[in-house]
Amino acid sequence: MISKETYKTPQDVLAILKAGLALAQEDLYQFNLSGFDLSKAQLHRATLIRANLSQANLSEADLSQADLRGADLSQAILRNANLQAAYLYRADLSGADLRGANLTEIKLLGARYDSQTLFPEDFAYKSSGAIGPKANLNGAQLNTANLRHADLQGASLLGAYLGGADLTLVNLQGARLSQADLRKACLTGAYLRHARINGANLAGADLRAADMTGVEFEQLESIAGADFSHVQGLSDEMRSRLLSQPAQELDTPHALTRKTTRASLES
Template sequence: MNDLAIAPVEILAAIQAGRSIVQLDLYRVDCSGVDLRGANLAGLNAIGSNFSKANLSSADLSGADLRGVDLSGANLSGANLTGAYLNRSLLYATNLTDTDLTGAKLQVARYDRHTIWTAGFAYKSSGAIGPGAALNGAYLNTANLRDADLSGANLLGSYLSGADLTGANLQNTRLSGATLQRAFLTGASLRNARLNGVNLEGADLRAADLSGIELEHLSSIAGADFSQVQGLSEDLRSMLLGRSAAELDVWNAFTRQTTRQSLTRSSRPSRSHP
């Protein structure tokens, strides 16, 4: 969000004064840290804006378009977000205590362990991305999930083709039956994850942590790159190298290395873990 414009002083002054903001457009505006507690922001268009650390407590944001908005560290306690669009928004450490989220759209919004949700709200099944999320069968093809915390999430049978999971925390995540074709898992932590029956065709797993992983009945590993993976047991590596030449000798279109080369040249053996 480095290219965000600075919100005009008169617009913020009008909002803070409680004047009507019908049709107000705050597209890609920097409102970080602004104090808009109790403001009437119903129907606000703030796509892609920065409201990080803003005070929006008790504000009326019903029907607001907050797609892609950075709400990290923002105070939305007691706010009205009925029917609001929060798709792809950032909710890291956001305070949503007593917030009305009736009918709010949260698909691919990202939360973390520090997000405070209103009591009783089923955030794990809301379509949002975060620890323990219920995303079985979800369509997340090409999604930007870089550095996302999906530890303990349920992604059974999910569609993640081309998704960017670089550096993501996928510890204890259930991914069995998922489609991970051409997914980027570089540096991701997959410790104790279940990947039984997944499709890893063309996936980039370089330097991923595969300690304790379940990896059986794979659909395909053709073109997958396992260079410098950590924690891959010798048994699993041998199993992978026992796949057909039709899979092992396929080039990864991105790394320009075959699956066989990635498994024999630079894989790191498993270490013992408590």
Template sequence: MVNLTVDRANSDSEMLLAALKSGESLAGVDLYDRDLSGANLCGANLSGASLIGANLGGANLSGANLVEADLRGANLQGAILQSAALQNSCLCRADLRNANLSEADLSDAKLQVAIYDSLTVWPSGFRFKNCGAVGPGAILSGAFLNTANLRFVDLSGANLLGAYLSGADLTGANLGGAGLSGANLQRAFLTGACLRDARLNGAELQGADFRGADMTDVSLDHVTSIEGADFTGVRGLGEAVRAMLSHRSSTELDSWNSYTRTTTRESLNCVSV
């Protein structure tokens, strides 16, 4: 049998092709962090395989057996998973943007914090918005997303009510129309994020980095605290909202953001209405 756990210097692609041509099973193989982008793995038996952090971007996995496979953090952008068997697989934090999962079997698959977008094709009838995955319209109320890497992720219209996003990296993320009321955004990075029409009522914003974010028509009523939050270069923040924030306590306004070294009061003087 082809040994797929030998020295990394060996070519994974060549070994996979050799195994496939000989009709061998690849069940249980260790392909941790390997680059298999664009590989033709159509119909391959990868049941129980370790594909943690593997790069499978653009790979053809149509009809593949991935039952109980570990795909945590794997890059599956643009991958073809049509009719793939993914029962009991772990796809936590996997990148499924632009992936084709039509007719795939996702029974009991774990999809917490897997990332999808509007181009991701899901199996007919699969309730992807309720599965713990992250993407437009996702239902993530009360979800624990502390320190999650959500850079440039599309979360437009998502339900993040009461979600735990402290320390999360939401740089450039699309949170337009998202419900973030009661969410914990302490020390979250929202640099350049789109927050148009987002609802942050009652949110915890201590130390949050909003530099350059679009906050047009954002709702910020009854926020718990803005102590150390940095609003430098924020666009679209209405005059009334800015005035309301500027009248918070001096304890909040004169606190430094530990990352940007700017006080909240200074940052509010550098916003675009």
């Protein structure tokens, strides 16, 4: 195993990997290896926490049991890579190519993917705990999660816990959010067209400039302190139904904007 003193730059890392040598597990923390050719690299059990591997070529690399928490793997090439038992908690897999990769026992809880991410044909990524289009996240614990710009189109988030989550500009078109906890969630500019939020709790939620065209909602648990300022697509009938909520909820100010729910709906 090579000691940390042997290398200090990404170029040093590349030279060592190309030589087929092993690296000290802790020494790739936050390393910037974006765009590097790391094909067939030996990274078994390597620590790559928050490493930048965007657009890197990791085809046929051995990443088994590697710690890739928070790593940026956007647009990375991982074809035929060995990711057995790798830990990718909250990693970014947007646009990554994982075709042919070994994903046995991989841990993807909270990892992000999008419509451009390519998984092996037989891999059940929708129920893996990863966050992306059509994901099954029913009951998921996503309190305070940073989901800015996430693509959750058609996702199932029934009863999910999203309290305090940052959902700024998130795509939730057609998503199912019935009974979801969205208290104090930031949904500014969110795309909620035709989403279903029946029974959801929107207390203190920031929905400014969100697109709520065709949103389905019945018996919302609470909208106390929610800010609907400049919401798009809210029909007169929908607005009237929201204004029929209890006066105590409507007259509660949003913690940040200080505007009451009633004022945000009537402006």
